[in-house]
Amino acid sequence: MSIEAVHLTHCYSEGSAFRTVALDDVSFRIDEGEFVGIIGHTGSGKSTLVQHLNGLLKPSSGQVLIDGEDLNGEHVNRRALRQRIGLVFQYPEYQLFEETVAKDIAFGPKNQGLSADEINVRVHYAMDCVHLDYEKYADRSPFELSGGQMRRVAIAGVLAMRPSFLILDEPTAGLDPKGRDRILSILEDLHSGEHVTMLMVSHSMDDMARLATRLIVMSEGKIVAQGTPREIFAQVDMMTSIGLDVPDAARLCRLLKDKGYDIPADLYRPDELKAYLLSLWKEARSC
Amino acid sequence: MLSNITMGQYYPVDSKVHRLDPRIKLILTIVFIVAVFLAKTFVGYVILFLFVYGVSRLANVPFKMLLRGLKPLRLILILTFLLNLFFTTGETVWVEFWIIKITKEGFLQALFYSLRLAFLVVGTSLLTLTTSPVALSDGIEMLLSPLKKIHFPAHELAMMMTIALRFIPTLLEETDKIMKAQMARGADFESGNLVSRAKAMVPLLVPLFVSAFRRAGDLAMAMESRCYHGGEGRTRLRVLKLTRNDGIACLVMLLLLALIILEKTLL
Numbered sequence: 001m002s003i004e005a006v007h008l009t010h011c012y013s014e015g016s017a018f019r020t021v022a023l024d025d026v027s028f029r030i031d032e033g034e035f036v037g038i039i040g041h042t043g044s045g046k047s048t049l050v051q052h053l054n055g056l057l058k059p060s061s062g063q064v065l066i067d068g069e070d071l072n073g074e075h076v077n078r079r080a081l082r083q084r085i086g087l088v089f090q091y092p093e094y095q096l097f098e099e100t101v102a103k104d105i106a107f108g109p110k111n112q113g114l115s116a117d118e119i120n121v122r123v124h125y126a127m128d129c130v131h132l133d134y135e136k137y138a139d140r141s142p143f144e145l146s147g148g149q150m151r152r153v154a155i156a157g158v159l160a161m162r163p164s165f166l167i168l169d170e171p172t173a174g175l176d177p178k179g180r181d182r183i184l185s186i187l188e189d190l191h192s193g194e195h196v197t198m199l200m201v202s203h204s205m206d207d208m209a210r211l212a213t214r215l216i217v218m219s220e221g222k223i224v225a226q227g228t229p230r231e232i233f234a235q236v237d238m239m240t241s242i243g244l245d246v247p248d249a250a251r252l253c254r255l256l257k258d259k260g261y262d263i264p265a266d267l268y269r270p271d272e273l274k275a276y277l278l279s280l281w282k283e284a285r286s287c
Numbered sequence: 288m289l290s291n292i293t294m295g296q297y298y299p300v301d302s303k304v305h306r307l308d309p310r311i312k313l314i315l316t317i318v319f320i321v322a323v324f325l326a327k328t329f330v331g332y333v334i335l336f337l338f339v340y341g342v343s344r345l346a347n348v349p350f351k352m353l354l355r356g357l358k359p360l361r362l363i364l365i366l367t368f369l370l371n372l373f374f375t376t377g378e379t380v381w382v383e384f385w386i387i388k389i390t391k392e393g394f395l396q397a398l399f400y401s402l403r404l405a406f407l408v409v410g411t412s413l414l415t416l417t418t419s420p421v422a423l424s425d426g427i428e429m430l431l432s433p434l435k436k437i438h439f440p441a442h443e444l445a446m447m448m449t450i451a452l453r454f455i456p457t458l459l460e461e462t463d464k465i466m467k468a469q470m471a472r473g474a475d476f477e478s479g480n481l482v483s484r485a486k487a488m489v490p491l492l493v494p495l496f497v498s499a500f501r502r503a504g505d506l507a508m509a510m511e512s513r514c515y516h517g518g519e520g521r522t523r524l525r526v527l528k529l530t531r532n533d534g535i536a537c538l539v540m541l542l543l544l545a546l547i548i549l550e551k552t553l554l
Contacts, residue, residue, distance in 0.1 A: 087471040097493035111473030
């Protein structure tokens with residue numbers, strides 16, 4: 001399935017003294033199988049944008065098209081659509097409420113009206129996806145788990161609905177490096193193994209460098225750049241001007257270039273930079 | 288979704304009225320209420336209306352915002368009007384029909400009582416519209432502080448009020464977020480009968496309580512780590528000082544009160 005935003009605009013508190021424009025004429029398209037990253041500063045409208053994509057917020061003007069059909073059209077069953085477009089909010093662990101992990105994960109499928117057997121299968125599947133052992137965790141209270149585990153339970157709660165499109169708002173915020181790494185590899189597996197189309201909001205450029213196939217850069221409610229990570233991260237000056245970082249590897253690459261080394265400007269992954277630097281070093285030694 | 292609920296309804300603009308001392312504003316509001324009760328004729332109400340309108344202009348608050356405060360009370364206003372209209376006995380009968388009897392006196396009294404109620408609400412909402420919640424609880428604390436002599440916890444009460452007011456928007460935002468998150472998982476808050484709707488609230492209320500307690504714990508910890516220990520010996524960031532404008536405001540209010548009283552005795 002594809003999602004398309006057409007001239008999307010959203011204002012909060014329309015018609016009062018507190019009126020703010022959160023999204024200003026945003027248009028883009030996400031095709032099946034992509035892993036799109038949205039980056040932007042706090043308050044750039046990222047979270048507002050993702051809530052439009054499954055109909056939780058209605059645009060002030062503009063449209064969201066799901067497979068070419070208007071999401072806010074009159075005859076669209078938005079509840080059913082929401083289950084195809086999974087949305088994981090920021091700090092999703094704060095929405096856990098059930099007595100046991102398994103029951104909490106079953107909340108989504110239950111709302112879909114599935115049979116008890118199917119729900120059970122889904123819960124096993126979802127816990128497997130997020131690397132939580134069913135035997136060990138299914139009957140434990142979600143409130144006695146660690147932060148990283150709670151986050152994985154919450155993500156499993158969305159995955160149990162088997163969405164074909166998954167939107168994640170800052171999935172690694174507030175986690176330690178190990179927990180972060182774990183979440184990222186889960187997302188990687190979902191994208192490549194389960195062929196889920198992904199949209200991830202983050203301001204961790206290193207997360208983006210690792211996962212995204214395409215990036216959308218937002219600033220003050222507008223899209224300021226779109227392209228592959230290679231294209232985006234090569235524009236170090238543009239990124240700094242809107243208060244964003246580039247991945248560590250891209251910054252190092254830029255610093256080396258400024259020092260006069262002959263190095264391509266568009267390296268942004270640690271492994272490719274390492275390979276390039278090693279090849280330079282070997283060349284220098286062999287001379 | 289919940290963003291259209293305005294609690295405390297402070298209208299954040301700058302004006303002479305906004306800058307008045309909250310203590311003075313509190314006292315003046317009480318005087319205004321007294322004036323409303325003293326007004327006995329329509330001329331009195333015209334004076335009151337001119338006063339309220341003038342203050343709202345001076346405060347840069349649209350008069351529409353004031354009237355909006357009446358909206359939640361419209362049922363009570365209508366009920367007051369109807370009850371007085373039908374159950375007041377009088378001389379001049381206008382309409383008589385079955386057991387219903389509408390008299391001139393009844394009509395006038397109905398109009399009077401509902402206007403009085405409206406003025407009370409509009410007058411007090413002038414206070415909340417022009418005074419930030421923090422300033423308001425500061426003012427209340429200062430006004431109640433003489434009661435500290437009889438061990439009345441004025442500071443603690445004001446602090447509790449400040450914190451409660453401060454957290455209303457936060458909790459509303461949180462509710463909105465959790466609601467959306469559960470809706471993304473297919474929860475349905477809008478349809479179904481009473482029982483199923485009450486059940487649908489569980490996925491909303493449990494996380495909300497968990498987060499409220501977590502926030503309370505965090506806040507207590509943060510206050511303690513900054514050595515907060517109650518009101519004793521505490522100095523203020525914003526020291527309330529009376530200015531000339533406060534004096535003028537008091538004079539204007541006294542004038543209003545005098546006008547109302549005189550008008551009653553003269554006419």
